[in-house]
Ligand code: HEM
């Protein structure tokens with residue numbers, strides 16, 4: 001079953017979720033690793049290009065994932081959840097979706113603003129143009145630092161949200177013992193028509 005129903009996720013949403021979860025965790029780790037590397041090494045340059053390339057894959061997947069979400073029903077949260085918990089789950093998902101766009105976009109603006117003007121060539125094949133950077137942000141250095149700060153703190157916020165999100169999923173599975181985690185792993189809970 002490819003589409004979501006009101007009782008569970010379909011195959012497309014599940015593949016999107018876990019593919020993007022892996023890519024995001026890898027990108028967070030790679031970003032942190034890049035932080036202290038010497039900038040004059042060719043291997044550092046290659047890792048930055050890889051980070052940028054995968055970041056654009058995440059951005060493209062985020063667009064298709066959100067479109068898919070809009071044309072599919074969203075599975076209902078389990079009965080008996082406290083209204084605050086429901087609100088937390090919805091806000092958490094909105095925050096995760098927002099950061100799936102914000103991280104690649106702030107990265108793209110950061111490299112576009114950089115006075116170094118280093119081109120972005122996806123997987124050494126597809127050149128990506130730089131974005132126009134608003135003049136109100138000041139000099140190129142100032143604009144680059146601004147987007148770098150947004151990118152860095154956005155990444156920390158994303159790490160915190162993922163930690164809470166994954167902890168909530170395991171709490172549902174181990175304490176409440178409901179289908180929340182199972183339905184993001186298998187399409188079986190997504191009964192047709194329900
Ligand atoms: C899923 C998307 C992305 C994630 C999760 C992510 C995450 C990160 C993290 C955690 C860092 C290290 C921050 C620090 O400690 O300073 C970082 C650095 C960086 N990211 Fe990203 N990033 C993403 C996409 C992108 C994209 C699309 C670009 C550019 C087109 C980009 C360009 C950079 C650059 C240039 C740095 C190094 C900044 C510096 O220290 O000079 N990132 N990223």
Ligand code: HEM
Pocket residue numbers: 017020021022024025069074075077089093096097100162165166169170180181182183184
């Ligand atoms: C070990 C890591 C993770 C676990 C165990 C996990 C588990 C889950 C589960 C069980 C759901 C379904 C919630 C429901 O039915 O209401 C879900 C939804 C979601 N997860 Fe994760 N997740 C993990 C990592 C991530 C990561 C890294 C991201 C992206 C940054 C992410 C983004 C989302 C989003 C946006 C949704 C909402 C999907 C929708 O309803 O459209 N998750 N996750």
